[in-house]
Amino acid sequence: MASISSRRLAKELREIQSEGCPVGISLLEANDFAKWLFTIEVMGDSVYQGEVYTLQFRFDSHYPISSPAVQFVVTDGKEAPIHPHVYSNGHICASILGNEWSPVLSVIAVCVTLQSMLASCKKKERPTDNDRYVRNAPENPKKTLFHYDGEHYNFKSTYLQD
Template sequence: MASISSRRLQKELTEIHMEGCPVGITLVKADDFETWWFTIEVMGESVYRSEVYTLQFRFEPNYPISAPAVTFVVTDGRKAPLHPHVYSNGHICASILGNEWSPVLSVVSVCITLQSMLASCKKKEPPVDNDRYVRTAPDNPKKTRFVYHDDTV
């Protein structure tokens, strides 16, 4: 018997394959219902114009009731965007991934939101507490109690 999570993810994956992703968003890999990768490119006039970043989505068995763990992929060849809500380890401080998560949100809607978050940013700078956070951060960003107090960047 398929779980709620796998049924929902199969539905989302089918929609992506049939309808495609919005401009600037590309499904890179979705071999299972545990981890998916997407690239997002910031479109239009922005300090991130034409930059491409890779997102990793990790799903728990109770998705979509709980949010996926979403991070920017950071490896030797890839960096997280320099942004006030993105830590250099790839963790993202965004309320839709925390206390404002809703089961009506989808993987693609999260990608669109993060793409928009980057597009609307006026200045490339790290979070104020980046160094401290990266030193002490858990592997899973969902274990962090982010404080969502600044949605102006």
């Protein structure tokens, strides 16, 4: 009955419910196998101390072969963290969400990676091309092909349809 993606997600959810989320991450909403919401908070000393962000996962029928669409929620008064890899529309430039995605990764693994991405940040700033990107960004961050420029804080993004 259930497809591979929903069975896999069901297993992940049961594991979350029985073993709990890592510190600083908690499940906010998972009413179906299409969209889940988590809150994420950086523990310990960091520039984001005391700030709680909401992370949205969207899954297609190819999950886990294809990556989930992950972004920070920027509606309902919520904001994306100010980070060199996070655009103001909530889109995240992280390799594991794009070409480094692997089907053995899980929702929790993504949360933990993004948490440590925030934790390692020394200075709050937006990506250099934030305005240009946000102006034309597709609704789904998976439609963006992020280019990694080598240096950590310098990304350029292009759209797949270009």
